[in-house]
Amino acid sequence: MAAKRFARRFSIMPARRQTVRRNVRRGADELPRKTAAQKARARRLFEALRQRYPEAHCELTYSNPHELLIATILSAQSTDVGVNKATPALFARFPTPADYARATPADIEPYLRTLNFWRNKARAVHAAMTTIVERFGGRVPNSMGDLLTLRGVARKTANVVLGNAFGINEGVVVDTHVARLAGRMGLSRHTDPADIERDLMALFPRQDWCLLSHLLIFHGRRVCKARGGGCAEDAICRKFCVNAR
Template sequence: MPVPPSAAVRRAATGDETPVARTRRARRTYRALLERYPYAHCELDFETPLQLLVATVLSAQTTDVTVNSVTPTLFSRWPTAEALAAADRTEMEEVLRPTGFFRAKTNSVITLAQAVVERFGGEVPGRREDLVTLPGVGRKTANVVLGNAFDVPGLTVDTHVGRLVRRLGWTSETDPVKVEAAVAALVPRKEWTMLSHVLIFHGRRTCFARKPACGACPVTRWCPAFGEGETDPGKARALLKFELAPGAPAPVPPPGPLPDEV
């Protein structure tokens, strides 16, 4: 059975929580989510920083699954920044067509690759200050690349992360930069990348935008938003986008990648 939040946690939603209490609650929540999703990872397939950078740019307004379906062909035909920069637009548009907005994305990929070649000799830089100077690359994309391709801790504030940290009462901010700063203050720097992964996994598999599976959530005791979704354990379990082993608190990893939850 889910454990409803305590009165102290419910007060967190009204702003009565001290910074120390919020930090402790956030870290307990993170540990519980890490136990549920120990295999959480970046769900974009990549082998090099360049591939991850391009895949992240392509992931706008589509799913990771769709991006992963086109990037093998994309990187097989144009394996380097130099090759991408000189690619035939019509040919690349056909490869990227399944991702939607394929003409704009083709232009983004070519322009991005040209900048990597011209400014950084064809190698993706490993510093945030440099990454955000590239066309189409903001803090979110930079943090994805830093955390997953360079092992530099970074918080990725996407739609799922923003929604979850507000539901959890970690911050009321809506601007991604302010959200990043608020959440970064709650957990050690070395945990930032993995925290992003478990929050995204939780948002895609349990804490959905329209109907969260509250009755099958491992962090209800620390969540002031408990009750926004289905609280009945059986009904909530049926909503999950992965399989829980019978009687086990930890999940059985899905056999393959899952589509993004809208």
């Protein structure tokens, strides 16, 4: 079942353009209202996390926008550690988007066999790089609308690329760690990533959106893990986690 869901994410569907327009429209005009007290609490959490993790950054290894895009596509249902083990050989074999476009998915597959759903990911990488060559002159586009036209790219991936490769805060990356902490820290009552993202965008200033995701991911990987249970031992969790009260 999981494989079928993943395959559907990486397929080209007739409703793709409509979905792209809907994702792009999810901007500030649709954000929920937050009180001054909620924003002040969010600011205190942000500052506490920033003091704890001054080194917070994207933990995928890359040296240019197209490598970050590829690494992010590969990270679906895989760990950053696993992706970082696979990408050095891949990036050495295919240095530019044009190199991927000239190849076939079968040429890319051997470099991804250690990752989950490697066949689907090889097809997604090949299709995305081919589109970049044919439509964008070999350069990764730096707008949400254009990125969402690439196969294998949804809003989360586009946010990663925009924020880290181009310094553009278009939204907040909501992965499993961010979603978990948003609930535990009382930042959102939603479970849908799109709704969680809008809550976070409403609570935090735009200039902090990219760093916010890194801070939450760092805390989620190191302290506030899926199994929980560490609230009593951590100062940030004791102060902000709703489960610790």
